[in-house]
Amino acid sequence: MYPYSAPLNEMRFLLDKVFKAPAIWQRLPQLAETVDLDTAMAILEEAAKLNRDIVQPINRAGDEQGVRFEDGTVITPDGYKEAYQAFMEGGWVGFCGDPEFGGMGMPKMLGVLVDEMGYSVCNAFNLYSSLTAGAALALNAHGSDELKDLYLPKLYSGEWAGAMDMTEPQAGSDLRGVRTRAEPRDDGSFLISGSKIFITGGDQDLTSNVVHLVLAKLVGSQSLSLFLVPKLKVNDDGSLGENNGVSVGSIEHKMGLKGSATCVMNFDNARGFLIGEADRGLACMFTMMNYERLAIGIQGLGSAQAASQMATDYAKERLQGLAATGSTAAADPILVHGDVRRMLLTIRSLTEAGRALAVDAGMQLDLAKFSEDEAERAKAARFVGLLTPVAKAFLTDRGLDACIMAQQVFGGAGYIRETGIEQFVRDTRIAQIYEGTNGIQAIDFLGRKVTGDNLATLNEFIAELKTELAALAPEWQDKAGELLALLDELIASAGKINDAKREQPALINSVAVDYLDAFGFSLYGYYWIKMAALAQEEADESFAQQKAAFCRFYLEKLLPRARWHLSQVNAGAGCIMEPGTELF
Amino acid sequence: MYPYSAPLNEMRFLLDKVFKAPAIWQRLPQLAETVDLDTAMAILEEAAKLNRDIVQPINRAGDEQGVRFEDGTVITPDGYKEAYQAFMEGGWVGFCGDPEFGGMGMPKMLGVLVDEMGYSVCNAFNLYSSLTAGAALALNAHGSDELKDLYLPKLYSGEWAGAMDMTEPQAGSDLRGVRTRAEPRDDGSFLISGSKIFITGGDQDLTSNVVHLVLAKLVGSQSLSLFLVPKLKVNDDGSLGENNGVSVGSIEHKMGLKGSATCVMNFDNARGFLIGEADRGLACMFTMMNYERLAIGIQGLGSAQAASQMATDYAKERLQGLAATGSTAAADPILVHGDVRRMLLTIRSLTEAGRALAVDAGMQLDLAKFSEDEAERAKAARFVGLLTPVAKAFLTDRGLDACIMAQQVFGGAGYIRETGIEQFVRDTRIAQIYEGTNGIQAIDFLGRKVTGDNLATLNEFIAELKTELAALAPEWQDKAGELLALLDELIASAGKINDAKREQPALINSVAVDYLDAFGFSLYGYYWIKMAALAQEEADESFAQQKAAFCRFYLEKLLPRARWHLSQVNAGAGCIMEPGTELF
Incomplete structure (x- = not known):
């Protein structure tokens, strides 16, 4: 891929002029002190630099090497550890997290743009932190104070990662069939047993612990409850104890996203803690799901932006054929051809409108969370509900379209792995499938x-x-x-x-x-x-x-x-x- | 993939009822003796068996292993040699070939259906014989009697393979930029020098020789001529001599089609023979190109049929969710869901109509070739011209659509390599790009x-x-x-x-x-x-x-x-x- 160049001008225009973010931030007390347009642009520039210099270089090699599974351990591709370290140190995992527990408290309008950059340079890498942020969100919304105190700071800092454990072989789109069981213990905790599949970031070697949010049924119940189940036990002082009966059975071999570990997770009397009310796990999980659904929409957007940049750059460089309107050159850049322009205009007009949708959804999330006006909060929550499935599905469908069309702009070179665009086709394809x-x-x-x-x-x-x-x-x-x-x-x-x-x-x-x-x-x-x-x-x-x-x-x-x-x-x-x- | 089940009923219906092939064959003298409906169906059953039992088993493993390039030699995946031997012995390479030189003289209406089966079980394997058949076609149409006598029988038998060498790094869609040169020798042959890229089946270990049809410019000319350039020199008695200055520079690493060798070919004063007139190479090559364009359309159709079968079988087996109209089961097959049906009906209605287009194009080719009525021949040739680009583009575009939609029917399992549908997405993607x-x-x-x-x-x-x-x-x-x-x-x-x-x-x-x-x-x-x-x-x-x-x-x-x-x-x-x- 060409050196990533973040569309900062486009982002500023959307924030400042189209959605008038500075005025919104100004009137919302929790944001007024946190961010203004200058800060926002400085943050975006920082994110652009990190993604271009640190994350992009691991993308292609990570696809070739892939995640490995050796002796029960998941090993991420070379360079992932160093990149994750830099990502963590920048505070990006807790970017939109609750400041009370160490998050940066940034608005989601900005968060979606940071996420877009991540997905534009490496789909696989970005998932690790995205799942963590989602798990933190659900925990913050529904967890007890004890759990929040103990887990949230480590999740926001990136020291520990989060994962979402829902699917089982017989329970995919329809979760009623979940068989994982939770048995109450005297101390108020539970023993979780069962197997989950397709667990993104179920394990890795980037963080010292993984905090699983597991859907399971309480013994005697047919309803789902949500449990926090750490891979390693956590002592009251936050230090790590022994293994908690959580292990990786295997990892999947996939079409793409090869740097991301998709795990079969086994829970064998693992100690877990109820999040939210018993039998109300689906509602709690949906807090995370809705967050992830928007994030996965952004995966489609980020890939589309990468495709857009790659195809545009190539169309300007590649000399082939002559302009239909006449030319004195030996060959013109293919950008002169009507069909190439049609493809580029399609890719780019879908991508720019897609970014507007992402920022719009982010804005509604911010209003639903930060507005002091109850009616405004309620309306924004309704719009979040309306826009979330659209953002997830439409951004990822158009994301694949954009990648495939960009690949077509490259002609034969588009089918060659070195060119890089085919990886985006493979990586982003999953976004139409997972998270619902x-x-x-x-x-x-x-x-x-x-x-x-x-x-x-x-x-x-x-x-x-x-x-x-x-x-x-x-x-x-x-x-x-x-x-x-x-x-x-x-x-x-x-x-x-x-x-x-x-x-x-x-x-x-x-x-x-x-x-x-x-x-x-x-x-x-x-x-x-x-x-x-x-x-x-x-x-x-x-x-x-x-x-x-x-x-x-x-x-x-x-x-x-x-x-x-x-x-x-x-x-x-x-x-x-x-x-x-x-x-x- | 599920055991391949060839759509023989559909094929018989199209031949017999929709396009009335028996009546056409009966009235065309060169076909009347060769084929009737019973023979045709017996042939299709034989092809179905071969593809299901011999070719399908090498598809997935060939994708995992891929073609290797070691010490200048191309090595096809395990099992390719044995499958090719069986394919060759069945006479399938020369299926539509000229009987004067050992071809079976079968109508193209039938040929497209045999090809479809091949692409339904293994995209990569089928290309080797497809390129050979195309090269034989161009040679038969434009070559000298000496060349035809020497080369055609070995091409039709499959003993030697054919390849089409057009593209160079600076000359892809626009072939005017070709730099490969041909220098005339006193004996009427030429010395060919230059490099070609993206050469499908440029070399392999399946056949004892590879016959390249190379586009090059005669020294002093800016127009293209077509040359036959064998990898190994061919003695007058048909035996093989030493290497002819033809070598493989490297093979490409691709998104898919990993069992098919895509080669960089180097020609270093290789001895070649003019096919057709000097400076008229593009017209000769187009004989092959038009053949290949239809064949590549069939690649899209074959993949769509595979996708159709896989998705339908899965939708009948996979239990998930309940029918919206009510159900007493624990879970219903997903075929009950409107959206799954919508996808299946889309895939299947596009695939069945696509097969009609393929047979229609085949019929026009047969009429253009075999009709005794000059006006009918001319009209059919016009329709071939009209339908060829449609068959190539529309069948491959809808082929990818079908594969992607089928992958969606599988949900998460569709993204896993073992399931097999993702390979069809990757393999068939190239069909929208190559051959124009x-x-x-x-x-x-x-x-x-x-x-x-x-x-x-x-x-x-x-x-x-x-x-x-x-x-x-x-x-x-x-x-x-x-x-x-x-x-x-x-x-x-x-x-x-x-x-x-x-x-x-x-x-x-x-x-x-x-x-x-x-x-x-x-x-x-x-x-x-x-x-x-x-x-x-x-x-x-x-x-x-x-x-x-x-x-x-x-x-x-x-x-x-x-x-x-x-x-x-x-x-x-x-x-x-x-x-x-x-x-x-």
Whole structure:
């Protein structure tokens, strides 16, 4: 890969102009002291440097070497330890963590951008800290004071890592089948026994301990509870004791993400501690899941940004063929060719709008967490619920699209490992699958978030988009005609589904993915009009031109795809559900 | 992968009912004696057995082990030699070859189905024989009698292999930059010097010789000529002599296709023989290229069929979640879920229509080659020209889509190497790139085939589709309304492009991919209506039902995608070409 160059200008523009982060930070007491735009940009520059200089160099070699599993021990690729040390020392693991326990208390609006950089340079490496931050979040939200005091500082510092242990062979998308058991002990702790699979970062040699959040059933119960189970026992003073009956059975050999350890974890009477209420584990785990879902969306975004940079650089350098409009050169850069430009504009317009979605979701998380106004907090929480499955699914689907299209820009070289783009295709492919497949996200979106409250949140959200559009300069409002029509059709479509869902119980499952895609392509249209309109106020003329040009491309070429998805939604479930099983 | 089960019923239906192969074979003298439906089905059963029992078992291990390059020698994975021996002994390399030189003289309609099976079990293995068959085709069409006598029998038997040597580092999609040189010798032969990259099957340990078809420039010329350059010199009696100055510089490390050797080939004063006329090498090479382009389309189809079978089997076996319509089971097969069905129906409806396209292209090739009626031959040749880039690009694009979607059906297991579907994603990805990227195919399609003759062939082809549709039972004609509208819009769009192409020289390059996609999704609609209508006459009621159900799904859900692509075509080149280079 070419030396990573973080899109700092784009990030500043989104924070400052599109989402007006400085004003938000200023009015939220917990953030006002923590961050302003200058601090934010200094932080982003620091993150860019770390990722470019320390993390990017381990990406390709880590893919070739992979994680190893020897004598029960997981060994990360060469260089991971040193990079992790630097990452930890920079305080990045606890970047958005609770300051009471040593976190930096930074807003998520900024956190998503730091995460993007990480995924742009190395998908595999970034997962270790991402899982840790997610585990800390769930612990902070639901854990007892004792557990928080003992574990959070070490998680935020990066000294210990976190992992999320849900899946079992017979319990993947449907967790009701979990067989891992928890037996109460007299001292209030529990003995956990069972096996988990597909545990990202289940073990590694980067941290001295791994803190597992394990879904298990209390003996006698069919409901799930959440337990904190450390790999090594932790003494009351925070020092480490003996092994806690937690071991790695094996690691998976995967299509990509080869620097990330995907473990089979065995718990053999391991001592665990209840997080939250008994039998309410799923709700607690969802705190972590929702965090991870956005983070995994960012994996798609980060990969898309890497693809975007690589393909753009290559298209400017690679000489092949002549411009159709005439040329006196022996060969022109392939950037002159219409089809190459079509691919680059597709990749880049999807990636820039994707970044807007990520920052938007981050902003809603910040408002839900830090606002002093209860109504604002509640509304933001509703929008977080609405946007999380979209961010997870749409960012990762478009992320793979971007990587595959970038690979196509490279031609034959794109298929060669040394070039590097094929690794991003392989690495980012998993993001559409884990943390709930994108199909599951879509069902959550359409079934729970959109129709679950009879469209109340959807209507509220779309009304806000319309208000924002109406505040733009008139020439930009004029471009929003098709978008406004699509937004109305999204509501109309959802209304029909809501009316029909009881009579057609399979309807939501059948059309959810297309509904989410129709929503996503429309939402990106909104971001593009907003970005292009606000960019016209920028001093940098070429920045303004670029946004106008990319917006035009998006509206003319990609927004219409929302109609195809809507047509599939409106075609309903009949042709999907009526064919008998024997016809497959 | 599950034990491969060749779709013999589907193949018989296409040959017998949809394309009426027996009647065609009967009236073409060179085929009448060679093949009838019973023979064809016996052959397909034999091919199915060979591929299932001999070739499929080497697929996964070959991916893990890969081709090695040691001391200048290419070593294929374990088991390749034995499988190749069996393949060769069955006469499959010369399956469609000229009987005068030992080929079996089989129709291409059958050849595409044999090829599909090969790619369904092992992408990498099948390439070795595919390149050989393509080289033999070009040699047979353009070579001198001496060359044909000496080389063709050994190529058809599989004793020697063929390779196509075009690409150089500076000459990929644009071959004008080729630097390999040919110096004439007194005896009429040439000394070839230069380096070629990305040479599939450039060398291996399966055959005793490799016959390279090399594009080079005669000293003093800027045009390309085509040369036959054997790895080992061939004596007049066909025995092998010393090395001919042909060596492997290295092999590439690729995303997939790891059992296939992709070589850097060095020619150092290697003795070569002109094929066809001097300076007309590109035309000769295109005989091979067109053959390979269809063959590579079949790579996409074969992979899609593998994906289809794997995902369907898994969806029937994997128990997870409960049917939305209610269930008393602990867990239902995931086939009950709307989204899983949506994915399976998408994969399968694209794959079955893709097989129809492959057989259609094969039929046109057969008519162009074997018909006694000059007008029929000429028309078929025009249709071959029209359909070849579509078959190459659309079959491989949909092939990757099918593999990725099938991987999604598997959930987390789809990302694990042992499951096998991820290998198909990696292996088939190259098919969109090599033999001319799919962007190049689209430009060929729209620029040469559609607008090159002012839409004459397109009009002729679409008129024939309409005639065929009009011959179906009325209830099926009623389903063709949207398709007929799309066909008219394809003509209207092409007409506008044809009118504008001189004033907007970058237009074709900018909209070609979307035009090809719009055409492809429409064409599949035609195949579906035809297949579903004709299936109603079948005795097997469930076969008829299945075709009707899949047709309905295709028309309701996927055909509308053609409109999105048409909308992109109609949006033109402005938003693509107007942004200045500095905005990228």
